[in-house]
Amino acid sequence: MQKTVFGVRKAAVSTGLFFLLFSLVYYFYLIPQYIVFSLPPEGISRTSLQPHFLPRIVIVLFALMSIFLIVGALRQQEEEREAVVGARALFQVGVVFALSCVYVYAQELVGFSVSTPFFLAVLIMFFGTRDWRYVVPFSVLFPLGINYFFWFGLQVILPEGTLW
Amino acid sequence: MLEQILEGISMALTWQGLAMVALGVFVGITMGAIPGLTGVMATAILVPFSFFMPPVLGIPFLLGIHKGTLFGGSIPAILVNTPGTAPAAATCLDGYPLAQKGEARSAVHMALYASTLGDTFSDIVLIVAALPLAAIALMFGPTEFFALLLMGLTVISSVTGRSVVKGVMAALMGVLIGLVGIDFVSGAERFTFGIPGLEEGVGLVPLLIGLFAISEMLIKAEKSAVEMARPPEGAHLKGGRPLPLGELRRSARTILRGSLIGTGIGAIPGTGAAIATFLSYAAAKRTSRNPEEFGEGSYEGVAAAESANSAVAGADLIPTLTFGIPGDSSAAILMGAFMAQGLRPGPGLFEENAPTMYAIFTLLLLGNPIMLLQGWLLTPLFARMVTIRQSLLVPAILLSCIVGAFIFHNYMGDVYLALFAGLFGYWLRKLDIPMAPLVIAFILAPKAEESLKQALLYSHGDFSVFLTRPISAFFMGLAALILVLSIWKRPWAEPRDG
Numbered sequence: 001m002q003k004t005v006f007g008v009r010k011a012a013v014s015t016g017l018f019f020l021l022f023s024l025v026y027y028f029y030l031i032p033q034y035i036v037f038s039l040p041p042e043g044i045s046r047t048s049l050q051p052h053f054l055p056r057i058v059i060v061l062f063a064l065m066s067i068f069l070i071v072g073a074l075r076q077q078e079e080e081r082e083a084v085v086g087a088r089a090l091f092q093v094g095v096v097f098a099l100s101c102v103y104v105y106a107q108e109l110v111g112f113s114v115s116t117p118f119f120l121a122v123l124i125m126f127f128g129t130r131d132w133r134y135v136v137p138f139s140v141l142f143p144l145g146i147n148y149f150f151w152f153g154l155q156v157i158l159p160e161g162t163l164w
Numbered sequence: 165m166l167e168q169i170l171e172g173i174s175m176a177l178t179w180q181g182l183a184m185v186a187l188g189v190f191v192g193i194t195m196g197a198i199p200g201l202t203g204v205m206a207t208a209i210l211v212p213f214s215f216f217m218p219p220v221l222g223i224p225f226l227l228g229i230h231k232g233t234l235f236g237g238s239i240p241a242i243l244v245n246t247p248g249t250a251p252a253a254a255t256c257l258d259g260y261p262l263a264q265k266g267e268a269r270s271a272v273h274m275a276l277y278a279s280t281l282g283d284t285f286s287d288i289v290l291i292v293a294a295l296p297l298a299a300i301a302l303m304f305g306p307t308e309f310f311a312l313l314l315m316g317l318t319v320i321s322s323v324t325g326r327s328v329v330k331g332v333m334a335a336l337m338g339v340l341i342g343l344v345g346i347d348f349v350s351g352a353e354r355f356t357f358g359i360p361g362l363e364e365g366v367g368l369v370p371l372l373i374g375l376f377a378i379s380e381m382l383i384k385a386e387k388s389a390v391e392m393a394r395p396p397e398g399a400h401l402k403g404g405r406p407l408p409l410g411e412l413r414r415s416a417r418t419i420l421r422g423s424l425i426g427t428g429i430g431a432i433p434g435t436g437a438a439i440a441t442f443l444s445y446a447a448a449k450r451t452s453r454n455p456e457e458f459g460e461g462s463y464e465g466v467a468a469a470e471s472a473n474s475a476v477a478g479a480d481l482i483p484t485l486t487f488g489i490p491g492d493s494s495a496a497i498l499m500g501a502f503m504a505q506g507l508r509p510g511p512g513l514f515e516e517n518a519p520t521m522y523a524i525f526t527l528l529l530l531g532n533p534i535m536l537l538q539g540w541l542l543t544p545l546f547a548r549m550v551t552i553r554q555s556l557l558v559p560a561i562l563l564s565c566i567v568g569a570f571i572f573h574n575y576m577g578d579v580y581l582a583l584f585a586g587l588f589g590y591w592l593r594k595l596d597i598p599m600a601p602l603v604i605a606f607i608l609a610p611k612a613e614e615s616l617k618q619a620l621l622y623s624h625g626d627f628s629v630f631l632t633r634p635i636s637a638f639f640m641g642l643a644a645l646i647l648v649l650s651i652w653k654r655p656w657a658e659p660r661d662g
Contacts, residue, residue: 034356034357048617051354054343058336058339062333072329088388092386096385097382100378104566108576119559120560123559127392127555127559129393142563150567
């Protein structure tokens with residue numbers, strides 16, 4: 001059995017706290033800093049028509065819901081043994097996400113055609129298929145097919161890379 | 165009007181139109197037949213492809229996918245007791261026992277007939293109801309429209325998922341994301357952080373791909389390598405017989421009832437096919453002459469579940485196309501596709517684009533016999549899809565997501581957005597926070613804000629206008645009632661399973 005990283009309650013409480021913190025940052029920092037007026041604010045007569053009117057209402061409600069989420073989780077029965085996610089699962093998700101980000105960055109550098117076969121081969125092997133009769137044809141032919149379809153079918157050029 | 169209908173039909177009856185519906189249905193059944201690939205996910209990934217076609221081809225292609233996945237989900241439910249999509253869960257109850265008795269082929273055929281009939285029924289209701297409802301909605305001013313949108317959002321947040329707090333929270337997240345971009349009244353930039361790509365708001369397609377498809381792939385990535393690399397137990401249609409006509413005749417009433425239930429439930433925002441299938445199944449069992457057969461391999465059970473499941477396909481477009489309120493995630497994605505094609509779902513849709521809409525409706529109807537034909541001829545091929553190993557499937561889907569997000573604007577920023585939306589969606593799924601209210605609120609937020617501000621402009625900033633105008637007061641009262649009823653016990657209450 002894999003080690004539990006987040007139990008149901010712990011996950012809900014920490015997410016609620018994170019959302020609450022986000023609400024505070026949003027209200028006191030993001031709204032004043034990142035709503036950039038094109039007209040002087042005093043040119044808009046009514047508060048309800050100001051661009052920060054709705055964001056303020058929504059974030060206050062969101063903060064309220066975050067508190068409800070925390071309260072609800074704290075009032076729940078002890079369910080820590082029920083895992084939202086285990087250590088191994090979290091590691092695997094992290095690896096897949098990181099690989100995807102690296103792949104997208106690699107596409108910008110070396111292009112779709114070069115980076116994709118590596119990405120597919122690494123992922124397929126990571127997921128446990130090591131048989132080269134599957135890995136090689138799939139990771140080579142699938143991207144070729146996609147590239148061909150986009151080039152000839154939709155006249156779309158997939159990233160070609162900046163290195164060449 | 166007759167002239168517009170005829171123009172629409174002539175626009176639809178081209179080989180390209182028929183080919184795109186057929187392709188959509190084929191892709192939909194194929195994706196639905198792969199366990200774990202949902203219709204929502206399939207539609208989200210393939211939405212960008214529809215942008216390369218005119219609306220009369222692109223939208224029917226997506227509607228074909230929508231139809232196809234609902235039937236396709238029944239194939240793994242029957243063959244390996246794993247529903248391809250959540251609504252097909254009820255099909256497992258009798259489909260799998262039938263397969264164990266060596267009647268897999270006839271069970272799949274029953275699912276096919278029931279799906280096709282249910283879908284056709286709801287498409288007809290959609291076509292008949294859409295125009296009068298849109299005409300009523302055209303009489304609404306911004307005050308009524310804001311109240312209607314608020315009510316729709318309240319229903320979706322309260323009914324979807326297991327907790328009201330989580331539903332409302334998801335809807336608020338959707339509004340917050342929807343507020344990014346330029347404010348239409350003041351012209352102010354909101355939360356664009358100086359990124360030019362954000363001036364028009366967060367891209368709908370990358371967001372959909374991330375929340376519905378990438379997050380699902382991350383959930384699958386949790387499995388161990390052994391599970392991922394193991395091909396599913398051989399599912400095949402060996403032996404068996406075509407469905408006896410007598411069984412179909414015996415299930416006719418069940419199919420009709422399922423179609424009615426599916427259409428009724430599907431037209432209510434926030435409900436969805438899963439509820440409709442179990443309600444239809446329960447009703448069929450209660451009224452059957454052979455209730456003891458249910459759960460042991462009853463054709464009626466398969467018919468009840470599948471007819472209701474597919475009847476939702478047309479019905480959930482009723483509030484989407486007439487009021488601009490998508491009833492569930494699939495409808496929200498389809499609404500996004502309509503908007504990207506320059507068709508704005510809502511009261512004005514039929515007035516401004518009548519021939520196009522009639523063309524789409526024609527192809528929507530023609531998709532049903534096409535599905536029947538494909539199901540008949542290609543069921544053995546679709547059955548093979550059940551056995552694809554996840555270790556090949558997940559990388560292929562992830563790649564399709566990345567390419568799909570890229571081609572939206574040929575912009576790498578959209579791909580990163582999709583990836584991070586996927587990670588965010590993964591965590592929301594783990595916390596059981598429903599995705600549908602988030603996406604629907606995201607789509608509705610700009611329209612709701614516009615209506616709110618227009619209403620306040622007309623009323624000189626007086627908020628009581630929402631309570632003094634009768635239609636608006638009715639919608640506001642209904643929204644409040646639904647919310648109060650939903651949180652009757654405690655706002656944080658989560659009903660227990662079972």
